[in-house]
Amino acid sequence: MDSRRRPHILIDPSLPSAVASALRADPQALRAARLGQLPRPRLPSASRVGATVAFLLFLMGLSVTAGLIVITVVVVVSSMYRLRGEPESRRERHRVRTAMEHRDRFILPEDLDAGCGDLLRRAQEAVEAVLGSEINRASLLDTIDNAVTLPEQTWQIATGLKRLSALRTDHRRLVPVPPPPEVAGAFAPYTGALETAERSLEGRVRALEEYAGQVRRADDVYLAHLRLQALAEQAPRYEALVAETAEDAPAASGLDHLNEQARQVERLFHESVDEARLAARHLLAPPVPDPGPDPGTPPPVPGP
Structure with a gap:
């Protein structure tokens, strides 16, 4: 799939915002969680160990008893072991554990095949266009709460596409291409279900x-x-300019229809917003199921 058409990482919008933000902030942790790869704890760096050893040698030179040296070594080494390396290593493991706990609440581009990835990207681009529009910022699309409904719609589509991708991958692995003519009919219902x-x-x-x-x-x-509203406020300046410079009176008649034209545009604006609201109502309407293949009896399973 063209990288320019790859979908964004998608997080379940029903997750608490703190968890969603943590998942969104570290895509690599999501990928590690998807693969079940918890990073191994990193031990302290060689420079840190070297500095500690040098400090211990210095203590040995100052200590008066061997017992004090042994106690000092045990305390320092055990403390370093408890730290388990650098703080970033612990944070990385924590992020991957969080992602593992919510492994079904995010979708990565690689979870989808090319066709499903393209569909999800189209859905995301449409949602971005609506949420970034001027009329949405001006709260003129009050039919639905776009900030809530559209992410939910996108998540529902994405989870369906993820299931379709996984099943289609298995289908390609199991179904011969092309199937033998004498058993092609046995595979058709499964292929038809994916297409539906x-x-x-x-x-x-x-x-x-x-x-x-x-x-x-x-x-x-x-x-x-x-x-046009801004221009209407400047109409007297335009009229004055024409009155001062026009050689004959009819030249000013073109400005007489300013108000009517502005009203026409306003009507067109309200009609266009109504059309957008109607499209939103259709979006929220339950989808009409495609009848697809006859779901009567289960398809026969070909013999070995």
């Missing part, structure tokens, strides 16, 4: 993209509306 799931998930992504497209159009009209 992919169509359903792609439909949800397209719904997000349609919503984002409506928001972009509403954004363009909203910005034009704001600029």
Whole structure:
């Protein structure tokens, strides 16, 4: 998959913010947790050990009894062992343990095959477009709480894509390509189930993209509306300029329709916001299941 189209790491939005922030801050810890690789504790550096040994030798030169030397060595070495190396090593292990505890609450780009990764990236781009829009910042899209609903929608899509990717990988490994003609029908229901799931998930992504497209159009009209409002405040200056410089009266007639044009743009703006809200309602509507292959009897399993 093209790196420019790879999806972002996705964290379950229902996680507490502190946990989500910790997971998001260290992608390498997430990858180590996914592989089940807890970093080994690092012992103190050679320079630290050398400095400690030099200090002990200095104490030996000053000590009056061998017992004091032995006690000093035991205390220092045991303290260094308890520290288990540098503090960063302990923090790294803690981050990986946290990721292991929540291994099902994040999705990495490598969890998805190329097709599913592209779908997730499309969904993320649509959500970013909506949340970054001017009309969303101005709280004009009050049909749904975008900051809550859209991340939940993206997470649901992503978890479905992750399951589809895993099952499709197993499917490619088990199903011969092409299957022998005499048993091809036995494999068809399984292939059809994967295709049905992919169509359903792609439909949800397209719904997000349609919503984002409506928001972009509403954004363009909203910005034009704001600029026209600013120009309307300057209308007397324009009228004065024309009155002073025009050679004949009809030349000023073009400014007579300023207010009407501004009202038309305002109506267009409200219509575009209404269309975006309608797209949001469609987004929240329960998806219509694709009938797909007949789910009646289970498909026959071919013999060895």
